[in-house]
Amino acid sequence: MGIASGAGSGSPLVWAALVLVGALFLVLGAAWLMFRQRRTELDRREELLLAELHRMHGHEDDLAARAVEAERVRGELAELAAERRRTLERAAGLTAEQARAELLREAESEARREAAVAVREIERQAKADGERRAREIIAASIQRLAAEQTAEAVVTGFKLPNEDMKGRIIGREGRNIRAFEAVTGVNLIVDDTPGVVQLSCFDPVRRESARLTLESLVADGRIHPARIEEAHERSRAEVERLCVRAGEDALLAVRIGEMDPELVRTLGTLRYRTSYGQNVLGHLVESAHIAGMMAAELGVDPELVRRAALLHDIGKALSHEVPGGHAAVGAEFARRHGESPEVVHAIEAHHGEVEPRTVEAVLTQAADACSGGRPGARKESVETYVKRLERLEEIAKAHDGVSKVFAMQAGREVRVMVQPELVDDLRARTIAREVARQVREELTYPGQIRITVVRESRATEFAR
Incomplete structure (x- = not known):
């Protein structure tokens, strides 16, 4: 009875094991089917890719053949062009480079000559227009802008009667010079220069007031803070009067x-x-x-x-x-x-x-x-002046047929001497215009610069 009971209780476990084994076989079977299907799909794609690869190799071979054919045709065309050029050169007696250079020289010479003739005709017509046209040219041609820049003198020198006066201007522990600078607003520079002090200020009116103040103090000999204020008030009134007088004189002038x-x-x-x-x-x-x-x-x-x-x-x-x-x-x-x-x-x-x-x-x-x-109106540095003159001569010398160049009248005129056997009259006018154009484009200068080209023929013989 006990044995039968044990067998009955073990039966469900056996059945569960059998069910699990069956389910495992079903899963394995499904996985195998999926694997087979995937493998089949991959094999099919591989076959398609191989077919496409073979087709592309065929295209590459075709393109290579076409490239070889194109290169052959290109070589034939180059050979035909070279043969044609050799035939033309034999017929003309010139190489292609020589023919091209000759053509360019002729075209340039003709263009320059036509331009010079056209300019001369325009000038003749402009002169024939009369007084009305001349006035319009004057009003339009002299509109030249000056540079927005000024060079101001900011220091004024003041000569002292003797060297001892410097100590009196400075005062005990510098109180006089401090009072002077505070009242006038001008820096008073006392250095080692014998018999001279300097007044420095950007405002020229204030600097002139300080100069008159110092002149009054030195002439009086009594220099102390109170006297400085009194002398400065008088100097300011004097400068004010001089300014009004200068303005009135300008109106009258x-x-x-x-x-x-x-x-x-x-x-x-x-x-x-x-x-x-x-x-x-x-x-x-x-x-x-x-x-x-x-x-x-x-x-x-x-x-x-x-x-x-x-x-x-x-x-x-x-x-x-x-x-x-x-x-x-x-x-x-x-x-x-x-x-x-x-x-x-x-x-x-x-x-x-x-x-x-x-x-x-x-x-x-x-x-x-x-x-x-206008010439002489404004100052410029010597270095700038010399460089401008040198550049003026360099510009003119760069042209063919020029023998000598002279910058004259402080750079207001450039005299260009040309060789008459190389430069004719029209070419001389062209050189003058080209030099003037280069000067306008490259240099900065006040007023105007006159370019004169001189073409002179000389014949020399000796009587022996």
């Missing part, structure tokens, strides 16, 4: 009537300012005269043009106090003090920062350029 007193005073302060070594007030008076003469020639109101030219640089008296370029500062200052819109526009447009829209503005711009660019 250019024949201008009433003007706002503040404008007159500010204009007079420019007598102490320089630009490239040129006195600014003198430049304004000269510009006003030039502008007035051009206005009279063109039939424009001379007084209005002279007024605009006289005030065009007034902003230079204020540019160290107000931010901005002196043209814009001067225009705003003139507008505030009652000047007409025409004058204000001429002031703001004289350096091209604003496009000139009136004939007064154009003439002011031209007069400014003429005054600043």
Whole structure:
């Protein structure tokens, strides 16, 4: 009975084991079927790839054959072209390079000759236009802008009667020189230079007041802080009077009537300012005269043009106090003090920062350029001057047929000597124009430079 009971209880385990084994066989069978299907698919793809590879190899062979054929045809064409060129060279008696060079020389020579003839014809027609056309050319051709840059003298030397005066100017523990600098706003430089002290300040009016103050103190001999203040007040009043007088003299010189007193005073302060070594007030008076003469020639109101030219640089008296370029500062200052819109526009447009829209503005711009660019008006460094002269001669010497070159009249004229057997009259004019063009493009210079080409024939014999 116990044995039967044990066999009955073990039967479910046996059956479970059998079920697991069966399930395992089913899973293995399904996996095997999937593996077979995957292997079949991979074999099919491999066959397709092999077929595509064989097809591509066939295309490569075809392309290689075509490339060989193209190279052969290219060689045949090159050989035909070479044969054609040799045939032409035998017929013409020239190589291709020689023929090309000859053709270019002839074309260049013909073009230069035609250009010289055309230029001469244009000049003849321009001269025949008469006085009306000449006035238009003058008004249009002299609009040259000067550079927006100034070279100011910021140091004034003051000669002392004796060397002991330096100690009195400095004072005990330097109190006098400190008081002088505090009152005047000017640096007083006392160095080892015998009998001379220097006043340094960017404001020329303030520097002139300090110079008069020091002159008064040295002449009186009593130098102490209280005397310095008194002498400076008197000097300021004297400089103010001199500025007003200078402004009034400028108005009289250019024949201008009433003007706002503040404008007159500010204009007079420019007598102490320089630009490239040129006195600014003198430049304004000269510009006003030039502008007035051009206005009279063109039939424009001379007084209005002279007024605009006289005030065009007034902003230079204020540019160290107000931010901005002196043209814009001067225009705003003139507008505030009652000047007409025409004058204000001429002031703001004289350096091209604003496009000139009136004939007064154009003439002011031209007069400014003429005054600043005339020979001797402004200074330049010796090094720059020498380099410019050397470059002028180099430009002219670079042309064929030129024998000698001379830079004359401080670089205002270039005299070019050419060989008459190599250069004819038309070529001489062409050389002059080419030199002038290169000078305009490469060099910076005031005014104008005259290019003169001299072609001279000489015959020499000896009587023996």
